[in-house]
Amino acid sequence: MTEKKRGKGVHIGTSSILVIFILLSLVTFAALSYLSARADYLLSLKMAERTTAYYDADSKSTYYLANVEGILSKQYSLYDNAEDYETALNDMFSDNDAFTIDTTVSPAMISYTMAISDTQNLYVELAVNYPDSEDAALYHIKTWRTFSTVDWQPDNTLHLNSPVLEE
Numbered sequence: 001m002t003e004k005k006r007g008k009g010v011h012i013g014t015s016s017i018l019v020i021f022i023l024l025s026l027v028t029f030a031a032l033s034y035l036s037a038r039a040d041y042l043l044s045l046k047m048a049e050r051t052t053a054y055y056d057a058d059s060k061s062t063y064y065l066a067n068v069e070g071i072l073s074k075q076y077s078l079y080d081n082a083e084d085y086e087t088a089l090n091d092m093f094s095d096n097d098a099f100t101i102d103t104t105v106s107p108a109m110i111s112y113t114m115a116i117s118d119t120q121n122l123y124v125e126l127a128v129n130y131p132d133s134e135d136a137a138l139y140h141i142k143t144w145r146t147f148s149t150v151d152w153q154p155d156n157t158l159h160l161n162s163p164v165l166e167e
Helices: 013-078 082-085
Strands: 100-102 108-116 120-128 139-148
Touching: 013 108, 013 120, 013 139, 108 139
Parallel strands: none
Antiparallel strands: 100 108, 108 120, 120 139
16 A cells, blocks of 8 residues: 655645635625725714804805895885985995995995805805896896815825936
């Protein structure tokens, strides 16, 4: 009988190596999935906060707009012509610093700003209209937009190892 000489060491079969590789792949994909899901969750929280802040400012701006409409409606009943009506605009809003009145342009403009965040505002601009048979509106919304209150500064802090081009 011939004896087979066995080598010393650990005998790992192909199936064991395959199982180890699959486990490492699963752990890697699980870690990547967790990191991606966490980043998406944090982004969704940030976007929800930002959206809520915008709609809060939008709601307050709508409330201001209703106040403007109430003041214009009340004053409309007091004046018989457009000239007197527009001349009295400054007096209509003299007790409120939130509104800016520009009577140097025609039609006169009323504007106000509502804070959304510390870096963004909502700007509203209204063109005042003296109602007549063609147009019964007291105002027309000319601008309703967001704008940044800070200057944009690009982030140039990314330092990559780039190959040095030699000539």
